[in-house]
Amino acid sequence: TQRPRFSLGLNALGSDAEGLRALVRQPALAGIEQLAFAGIYLDEGAARAFAASPFTRELTGLTISDKDLSMECVRAFLAAPFARSLRHLALDRYVGDIGDLLDVLDGGPLESLELLHDELGPRTAAVLGRIRLPQLTRLSLSYNEILGDDGCAHVVGNPSFGNVRVLEFLGTGAGLRTAHALIGNNALTALDTVRLGGEVPDAAAQVLEGAAKLRRVQRLQLVGVSDQAIEALARSLDLTYGVTNKLLAA
Numbered sequence: 015t016q017r018p019r020f021s022l023g024l025n026a027l028g029s030d031a032e033g034l035r036a037l038v039r040q041p042a043l044a045g046i047e048q049l050a051f052a053g054i055y056l057d058e059g060a061a062r063a064f065a066a067s068p069f070t071r072e073l074t075g076l077t078i079s080d081k082d083l084s085m086e087c088v089r090a091f092l093a094a095p096f097a098r099s100l101r102h103l104a105l106d107r108y109v110g111d112i113g114d115l116l117d118v119l120d121g122g123p124l125e126s127l128e129l130l131h132d133e134l135g136p137r138t139a140a141v142l143g144r145i146r147l148p149q150l151t152r153l154s155l156s157y158n159e160i161l162g163d164d165g166c167a168h169v170v171g172n173p174s175f176g177n178v179r180v181l182e183f184l185g186t187g188a189g190l191r192t193a194h195a196l197i198g199n200n201a202l203t204a205l206d207t208v209r210l211g212g213e214v215p216d217a218a219a220q221v222l223e224g225a226a227k228l229r230r231v232q233r234l235q236l237v238g239v240s241d242q243a244i245e246a247l248a249r250s251l252d253l254t255y256g257v258t259n260k261l262l263a264a
Contacts, residue, residue, distance in 0.1 A: 021048035021075070034060040043069035048102070050077040061087035065094030075102035083108045092118050101149075104128040111160070113137030120145040126152040134158040139165030146174040154182035156209070162187040166210075167195035175199065179206040184237060184261070186210075193218035197225055206230075211237025212261060219243040223250035237261050 022043075024034075034056070037043070046069065056078070064070055073096040088108060091097065097118045102125060105112075111134055119127075124147055129138070139161055142153075155161060155169065166188040170181065183192065188210040196202060205227055210218070214236045222228060222236075223246065234257045236244060241259065248257040 019045050019047045021050070022046055023050040023052070024054055025052045035063045038063045038067040038069065041069065043067065045072070046070060047073060048075035049073055052077075052079040054080060055082055056080060056087050058084065058086040058090060061090040065090045071095050072099075074100060076100060077102070077104040077106075078108070079104075079106040080108070085110050085112070088112055089115055092116070098122050100124055102126045104130075105132060106130045108132045111135035111137045113141055116141045117145060119147065121148075123149050125149050128152070128154040129158065130154060131157045133160055134165075135160040136165055139168045143168035143172050147172070148174050149177060150175065151177050151204075152180040153178060154180070155186060156182050157185040159185060159187055163189040163191045167191035170195040170202075171199050173199065173201050176201045177204055178202060179204050181205065181207070182209045184209050184211040184235075187213070189214050190218045190221065193221040197221060197227075202227055207233040209233065209235040211235065214238040216240050216243040219247045223247055225251070229253070232256050234258070235260075
């Protein structure tokens with residue numbers, strides 16, 4: 015008989031690393047496909063235990079929200095047997111430019127990647143602009159100010175992004191170069207949502223005016239451009255809703 019598949023969320027357990035190591039030895043974990051940590055102190059030993067557990071080998075989703083997550087923990091998770099089979103990966107509030115650790119995702123089935131508040135920099139931008147992510151539909155790198163316009167542009171130019179529907183780069187420094195990269199990447203034909211901010215210049219909005227690939231978007235958010243520039247962009251795309259320069263749009 016096929017084992018039932020399930021998701022597991024571990025929240026606000028503090029620093030019980032020994033308890034986490036004991037948990038991964040439990041056969042009851044067999045069949046887990048989504049694992050989420052929030053508010054848990056994960057030391058390298060606990061991360062390695064989860065990564066090496068025979069019961070996590072079929073994991074397809076991993077979410078970690080922990081401001082104290084170390085590079086060693088991330089390295090352990092992304093070196094795990096399940097890493098190449100992940101469909102969903104979210105790291106929130108990890109501090110560091112993880113760069114080449116993301117190479118494990120190259121050519122895999124990843125559909126959603128969220129790296130938020132992580133102080134990502136040029137090494138990560140270089141990898142995300144290079145690796146093949148043909149199944150990716152959602153990419154959110156918001157609130158990584160170190161990325162800058164050049165880094166965002168490099169990522170947006172990835173030629174394997176043919177299935178990407180959602181691009182979120184709020185609080186990243188995305189601007190004119192990113193707008194040019196968006197227009198210049200002919201693979202980006204499935205876009206539904208584009209969010210850039212927070213000091214996007216009017217010139218970036220002008221670059222996007224009339225772009226065929228943006229005429230069917232449901233949300234186009236350019237935080238920082240003037241009201242006049244956002245109105246001109248909306249008119250050029252013949253969009254009557256979903257185009258905004260506000261940070262907290264409905």
